[in-house]
Amino acid sequence: MMSRSEFRKQQQATAALFKKAGIVITKKEAATIDAADFGLGEFAQTGLGVLVYVNTARCCAKELSLLPRQTCPEHRHPNVAGEPGKEETFRCRWGRVHLYVPGKKTARPHGKAPKGREDHYTVWHEVVLNPGDQYTLQPNTLHWFQGGPRGAVVSEFSTRSRDEADIFTDPEIARVTKIR
Amino acid sequence: MMSRSEFRKQQQATAALFKKAGIVITKKEAATIDAADFGLGEFAQTGLGVLVYVNTARCCAKELSLLPRQTCPEHRHPNVAGEPGKEETFRCRWGRVHLYVPGKKTARPHGKAPKGREDHYTVWHEVVLNPGDQYTLQPNTLHWFQGGPRGAVVSEFSTRSRDEADIFTDPEIARVTKIR
Numbered sequence: 001m002m003s004r005s006e007f008r009k010q011q012q013a014t015a016a017l018f019k020k021a022g023i024v025i026t027k028k029e030a031a032t033i034d035a036a037d038f039g040l041g042e043f044a045q046t047g048l049g050v051l052v053y054v055n056t057a058r059c060c061a062k063e064l065s066l067l068p069r070q071t072c073p074e075h076r077h078p079n080v081a082g083e084p085g086k087e088e089t090f091r092c093r094w095g096r097v098h099l100y101v102p103g104k105k106t107a108r109p110h111g112k113a114p115k116g117r118e119d120h121y122t123v124w125h126e127v128v129l130n131p132g133d134q135y136t137l138q139p140n141t142l143h144w145f146q147g148g149p150r151g152a153v154v155s156e157f158s159t160r161s162r163d164e165a166d167i168f169t170d171p172e173i174a175r176v177t178k179i180r
Numbered sequence: 181m182m183s184r185s186e187f188r189k190q191q192q193a194t195a196a197l198f199k200k201a202g203i204v205i206t207k208k209e210a211a212t213i214d215a216a217d218f219g220l221g222e223f224a225q226t227g228l229g230v231l232v233y234v235n236t237a238r239c240c241a242k243e244l245s246l247l248p249r250q251t252c253p254e255h256r257h258p259n260v261a262g263e264p265g266k267e268e269t270f271r272c273r274w275g276r277v278h279l280y281v282p283g284k285k286t287a288r289p290h291g292k293a294p295k296g297r298e299d300h301y302t303v304w305h306e307v308v309l310n311p312g313d314q315y316t317l318q319p320n321t322l323h324w325f326q327g328g329p330r331g332a333v334v335s336e337f338s339t340r341s342r343d344e345a346d347i348f349t350d351p352e353i354a355r356v357t358k359i360r
Contacts, residue, residue, distance in 0.1 A: 022202020024273065024311035054269045054316055054337055059239045061269065061337035089234045089241065093204065131204035136234055157234055157241035157337060 001178045002037050010035030014049025017065040021094030021153035025051060025063075038073055039174030045114045048072045052161070060161040064090075064154040066097060066147030071114050074100075074121050074144035074169040080162055085139030088158035092129035096148030099127040099135055111146040120170035129154070142169070181358050182217050190215030194229025197245040201274030201333035205231060205243075218253055219354030225294045228252045232341070240266075240341040244334040246277060246327030251294050254280075254301050254324035254349040260342055265319030268338035272309035276328030279307040279315055291326040300350035309334070322349070 002010075011033040018025055034050040037043040049065035066072065077086035090099060098111040103125030110128065113121035123142045127135050129152075137143055145154075163175045182190075191213040198205055214230040217223040229245035246252065257266035270279060278291040283305030290308065293301035303322045307315050309332075317323055325334075343355045 026312040029312065053271060053314060056267060056316070058264075058267050058339045059337060061241065061271075061335075084238075087236060087238050091233060091241075132206040132209065134233060136236070155241075157239060159238045 001039070001041055001180050002035065002043065003180050006043070007035050007177075007179050010043055010047070010049065013067065014051070014065040017049065017094070017151060017153050018051070018063060023063060023093065023153065034177055036175070036177050038168070039178065040172060042114070044070060046071050046073055046117065055161050057160055060156075060158045062156040062158075062161070064156055066095075066145070066152045066154070068147055068149055068151045069112075070151065071111070071146045072144060073114070073117070073173055074123065074142055075166045076140050076142045078140055078165060078167055080165045083160075086159050086161060087137065087139050088156055089134055089136040090129065090145070091134035091155040091157070092131050093153045093155055094131055095150045095152035097129045097145050097152040097154055098148065099129060099143065099145040101125050101127060101135075101137065101141060101143050110148070117170055120168075122169060181219070181221055181360050182215065182223065183360050186223070187215050187357075187359050190223055190227070190229065193247065194231070194245040197229065197274070197331060197333050198231070198243060203243060203273065203333065214357055216355070216357050218348070219358065220352060222294070224250060226251050226253055226297065235341050237340055240336075240338045242336040242338075242341070244336055246275075246325070246332045246334070248327055248329055248331045249292075250331065251291070251326045252324060253294070253297070253353055254303065254322055255346045256320050256322045258320055258345060258347055260345050263340075266339050266341060267317065267319050268336055269314055269316040270309065270325070271314035271335045271337070272311050273333045273335055274311055275330045275332035277309045277325050277332040277334055278328065279309060279323065279325040281305050281307060281315075281317065281321060281323050290328070297350060300348075302349060
């Protein structure tokens with residue numbers, strides 16, 4: 001849960017990162033940015049800035065922001081109502097993002113699980129995305145990602161997004177942002 | 181048909197427009213840019229720079245460039261193999277783009293049909309997209325678009341792209357770029 005003023009502050013921080021990345025958004029769009037704290041109330045540690053450009057029954061595009069070392073927690077996108085789960089491509093636009101997926105554990109990963117939440121980070125194969133780099137995730141694949149030392153701006157191209165259906169490894173997480 | 185050296189030159193012009201827009205692409209990606217002349221051999225008049233980021237069975241994202249007053253010619257995306265046609269969102273990132281769709285004819289449109297090809301431009305409802313503006317097209321909708329005075333960079337978010345299935349109003353057009 002976040003206070004209204006904290007939520008507004010984090011919306012502005014996301015808009016500022018988009019600006020740094022050279023991404024133009026409208027004033028109307030800025031007001032729709034979600035500063036997602038995943039219900040943990042530790043936004044700087046576990047959180048994500050999200051601007052949804054378009055989300056139809058068939059496809060979706062978003063712009064994402066991460067503060068320095070901020071983590072989008074481990075989750076997967078299951079099949080919903082007989083449809084295959086969300087397929088998504090992350091493309092780094094600015095800064096650096098460390099993405100973790102199933103596979104051989106990276107020996108010395110750049111990222112660190114958020115403090116006190118280490119048990120809920122189970123995939124450790126690291127993919128480093130610098131500006132211009134991208135990675136496509138198949139449906140139902142566990143993943144999490146973390147901003148580099150300056151944070152990151154990431155474009156997401158995907159099939160229909162149903163955030164409420166996402167399955168997080170950490171049972172304390174609730175995807176839908178609640179404002180106090 | 182385009183000569184190899186002309187094609188390379190136009191790939192570089194597209195890469196330069198992406199750079200102006202603050203969009204970072206890799207060297208490997210730059211080499212995959214399509215400078216599409218739609219088979220007319222009049223690239224500066226009828227043409228489009230295209231970088232495909234991802235195109236799977238389910239979704240697609242591209243970066244497009246238009247030179248000043250350059251036109252992507254009128255076409256639509258039909259249903260293919262029992263699947264609904266391509267649904268696409270154009271988002272202007274840099275410059276300005278004038279998009280034409282079915283509806284009430286705009287009295288004094290900014291755009292002009294390419295010289296000698298006027299008969300093949302039949303939809304004249306104008307949508308002006310400045311940076312941060314976007315528009316979503318339903319499948320099978322006739323549309324064409326033209327760069328503004330400085331050209332444009334446009335992100336396209338869509339369902340699966342099957343360029344070879346596109347239906348153009350101008351019967352002389354062939355979508356797949358041929359290099360001499």
